[in-house]
Amino acid sequence: xxxxxxxxxxxxxxxxxxxxxxxxxxxxxxxxxxxxxxxxxxxxxxxxxxxxxxxxxxxxxxxxxxxxxxxxxxxxxxxxxxxxxxxxxxxxxxxxxxxxxxxxxxxxxxxxxxxxxxxxxxxxxxxxxxxxxxxxxxxxxxxxxxxxxxxxxxxxxxxxxxxxxxxxxxxxxxxxxxxxxxxxxxxxxxxxxxxxxxxxxxxxxxxxxxxxxxxxxxxxxxxxxxxxxxxxxxxxxxxxxxxxxxxxxxxxxxxxxxxxxxxxxxxxxxxxxxxxxxxxxxxxxxxxxxxxxxxxxxxxxxxxxxxxxxxxxxxxxxxxxxxxxxxxxxxxxxxxxxxxxxxxxxxxxxxxxxxxxxxxxxxxxxxxxxxxxxxxxxx
Amino acid sequence: xxxxxxxxxxxxxxxxxxxxxxxxxxxxxxxxxxxxxxxxxxxxxxxxxxxxxxxxxxxxxxxxxxxxxxxxxxxxxxxxxxxxxxxxxxxxxxxxxxxxxxxxxxxxxxxxxxxxxxxxxxxxxxxxxxxxxxxxxxxxxxxxxxxxxxxxxxxxxxxxxxxxxxxxxxxxxxxxxxxxxxxxxxxxxxxxxxxxxxxxxxxxxxxxxxxxxxxxxxxxxxxxxxxxxxxxxxxxxxxxxxxxxxxxxxxxxxxxxxxxxxxxxxxxxxxxxxxxxxxxxxxxxxxxxxxxxxxxxxxxxxxxxxxxxxxxxxxxxxxxxxxxxxxxxxxxxxxxxxxxxxxxxxxxxxxxxxxxxxxxxxxxxxxxxxxxxxxxxxx
Numbered sequence: 001x002x003x004x005x006x007x008x009x010x011x012x013x014x015x016x017x018x019x020x021x022x023x024x025x026x027x028x029x030x031x032x033x034x035x036x037x038x039x040x041x042x043x044x045x046x047x048x049x050x051x052x053x054x055x056x057x058x059x060x061x062x063x064x065x066x067x068x069x070x071x072x073x074x075x076x077x078x079x080x081x082x083x084x085x086x087x088x089x090x091x092x093x094x095x096x097x098x099x100x101x102x103x104x105x106x107x108x109x110x111x112x113x114x115x116x117x118x119x120x121x122x123x124x125x126x127x128x129x130x131x132x133x134x135x136x137x138x139x140x141x142x143x144x145x146x147x148x149x150x151x152x153x154x155x156x157x158x159x160x161x162x163x164x165x166x167x168x169x170x171x172x173x174x175x176x177x178x179x180x181x182x183x184x185x186x187x188x189x190x191x192x193x194x195x196x197x198x199x200x201x202x203x204x205x206x207x208x209x210x211x212x213x214x215x216x217x218x219x220x221x222x223x224x225x226x227x228x229x230x231x232x233x234x235x236x237x238x239x240x241x242x243x244x245x246x247x248x249x250x251x252x253x254x255x256x257x258x259x260x261x262x263x264x265x266x267x268x269x270x271x272x273x274x275x276x277x278x279x280x281x282x283x284x285x286x287x288x289x290x291x292x293x294x295x296x297x298x299x300x301x302x303x304x305x306x307x308x309x310x311x312x313x314x315x316x317x318x319x320x321x322x323x324x325x326x327x328x329x330x331x332x333x334x335x336x337x338x339x340x341x342x343x344x345x346x347x348x349x350x351x352x353x354x355x356x357x358x359x360x361x362x363x364x365x366x367x368x369x370x371x372x373x374x375x376x377x378x379x
Numbered sequence: 380x381x382x383x384x385x386x387x388x389x390x391x392x393x394x395x396x397x398x399x400x401x402x403x404x405x406x407x408x409x410x411x412x413x414x415x416x417x418x419x420x421x422x423x424x425x426x427x428x429x430x431x432x433x434x435x436x437x438x439x440x441x442x443x444x445x446x447x448x449x450x451x452x453x454x455x456x457x458x459x460x461x462x463x464x465x466x467x468x469x470x471x472x473x474x475x476x477x478x479x480x481x482x483x484x485x486x487x488x489x490x491x492x493x494x495x496x497x498x499x500x501x502x503x504x505x506x507x508x509x510x511x512x513x514x515x516x517x518x519x520x521x522x523x524x525x526x527x528x529x530x531x532x533x534x535x536x537x538x539x540x541x542x543x544x545x546x547x548x549x550x551x552x553x554x555x556x557x558x559x560x561x562x563x564x565x566x567x568x569x570x571x572x573x574x575x576x577x578x579x580x581x582x583x584x585x586x587x588x589x590x591x592x593x594x595x596x597x598x599x600x601x602x603x604x605x606x607x608x609x610x611x612x613x614x615x616x617x618x619x620x621x622x623x624x625x626x627x628x629x630x631x632x633x634x635x636x637x638x639x640x641x642x643x644x645x646x647x648x649x650x651x652x653x654x655x656x657x658x659x660x661x662x663x664x665x666x667x668x669x670x671x672x673x674x675x676x677x678x679x680x681x682x683x684x685x686x687x688x689x690x691x692x693x694x695x696x697x698x699x700x701x702x703x704x705x706x707x708x709x710x711x712x713x714x715x716x717x718x719x720x721x722x723x724x725x726x727x728x729x730x731x732x733x734x735x736x737x738x739x740x741x742x743x744x745x746x747x748x749x750x751x752x753x754x755x756x757x758x
Contacts, residue, residue, distance in 0.1 A: 168539060176562075200433075238590065240592075
């Protein structure tokens with residue numbers, strides 16, 4: 001087990017650099033202050049930061065940390081009240097918003113969602129380092145997956161052993177996602193035709209789940225001869241997450257499944273040749289063109305129901321910017337971190353394809369999830 | 380492994396009964412329609428229900444299910460637009476709210492949070508049955524806990540094996556909580572003085588966690604002689620959750636720890652003698668009085684940092700009504716489901732105490748988490 005502490009000596013520097021970035025944006029947008037996340041972090045356009053907390057947060061003696069029982073106590077602690085206050089309105093509830101409106105009756109409240117989404121999509125060298133550490137642990141756990149397979153297992157039984165491998169490798173387990181469109185326990189393990197069961201969530205692949213109380217993923221399907229097992233399990237090792245999918249099979253699987261898996265690997269390798277400045281939409285179109293050339297469009301991103309994207313940004317949440325989708329307006333920037341997941345569902349066989357996490361560089365993407373990509377035999 | 384499907388033949392009856400309850404409340408409050416949860420369930424004051432969904436939900440041929448790509452498509456599908464529309468504003472984000480305001484420009488939007496919190500706090504016989512099934516699985520997994528202990532284990536190593544036991548028993552793993560004040564992976568395992576590490580979350584107990592990326596729970600502490608292990612792990616087996624805490628120890632622990640554990644059991648048994656009509660606040664006060672009589676107030680609900688409640692409602696989320704706290708205005712109703720967790724932190728030893736989940740009846744509370752309550756020896 002390897003539970004290194006990831007708070008580095010350079011933590012102060014990292015925080016200062018984030019504050020500088022955000023304050024510059026506030027100043028450019030004529031905003032006085034911002035609240036960053038649930039809890040109260042207060043950053044001014046001139047670069048001060050104050051934390052208003054109800055409970056200890058680990059650096060409690062610092063002069064910029066203030067204990068409050070309720071947000072109504074904040075104005076008295078501020079040198080001056082903001083005239084324009086930015087909140088992330090995509091995560092602030094109406095109840096919280098109304099309360100803060102009463103706390104700052106003079107302030108115009110503006111929405112910082114888009115700005116913060118953009119800031120968060122470019123990862124600093126510090127964040128990239130955490131993501132690389134994550135990818136190494138993720139890879140180590142995935143390499144051990146075949147060793148926990150036993151003949152006769154169901155998807156759920158296999159999944160429980162894979163979860164244990166990940167936890168033993170230091171995985172926090174928690175899968176953080178923004179908004180109400182997705183929830184998942186520790187990952188998605190899909191066997192055979194369960195891969196074609198639709199789900200109400202916004203994931204690339206579905207799965208029926210055990211029952212309606214969590215309708216996604218493993219459903220009790222036996223891992224039988226000729227079926228594939230797609231493993232897309234949680235890579236949260238330090239608060240940052242990598243996303244990595246690998247596929248396994250039992251016995252021989254159909255030619256079309258093998259071909260589709262190969263095309264998914266090829267798409268990943270091809271996309272990795274592009275760097276900053278590439279429109280996200282162009283990568284989506286290129287992937288579709290490669291799939292069409294190979295006559296596999298019917299199976300691409302689902303069979304009965306199709307997902308509308310082939311990749312997404314990620315970091316502290318699984319659904320960050322940019323998005324690789326047909327109507328995406330995102331253009332890749334150096335420091336973006338993107339999961340690329342061109343996947344296929346082959347009826348009677350199961351899901352195939354891989355997913356890697358990449359850091360966008362000037363002229364290419366650096367892959368940080370390096371478990372073997374081929375379709376591996378189980379048992 | 381036991382993964383029964385919990386959608387019963389009486390599901391339609393259950394849904395109809397919930398709709399009837401909610402429509403009556405809407406009519407009483409002069410509201411035309413309500414949106415219940417993320418996704419779009421539309422219930423009118425006259426008792427009709429319509430589902431507007433983007434993806435399949437399992438009963439898709441029903442005439443009251445409509446596929447939409449975006450909420451802007453809803454008004455055209457309604458017989459008439461609502462004049463007063465109720466939304467749960469405690470979970471609706473400002474971005475969603477503004478979008479729905481534009482979808483229904485004529486409607487006055489009112490807040491249904493309090494009403495829905497009250498409705499959800501009284502569980503139907505159907506829900507109670509699911510909770511009892513949950514409690515039985517929770518108990519079965521807990522009974523096996525001592526069998527997975529090995530000398531020399533850390534809290535994290537022990538936790539991973541306990542998680543596996545729960546998953547093998549059918550636990551969904553997912554821990555659902557409303558709002559941004561709490562998050563947790565699959566449970567909280569506290570060993571020795573880590574129980575006294577404060578956490579920024581609103582849990583009864585804390586724990587440092589591995590690092591700042593998830594600052595709660597197990598921290599790598601060795602399970603040593605004379606220490607206690609508090610296990611408070613996820614009881615979500617069918618979408619409803621039971622909450623159950625048990626404590627274990629290695630070798631002899633101090634008299635004060637043993638006494639405090641006994642007092643926690645006594646408080647649970649005493650509280651279980653009260654039924655509907657009891658003010659939640661009175662139970663909190665009674666517990667404090669019993670703790671004070673035993674000279675244990677210093678250790679109650681934390682040592683360095685104290686939680687401000689001893690119990691909470693639960694169901695599909697861990698933090699429902701009623702709340703057993705000093706300023707609670709809740710009065711127990713038959714059908715409430717309440718977790719009671721009078722706990723202690725003893726410096727140098729660890730956390731002790733138990734937590735049970737009860738269904739409130741007319742003259743008592745029915746315990747549905749029945750693993751052995753005493754402090755059990757490990758190894």
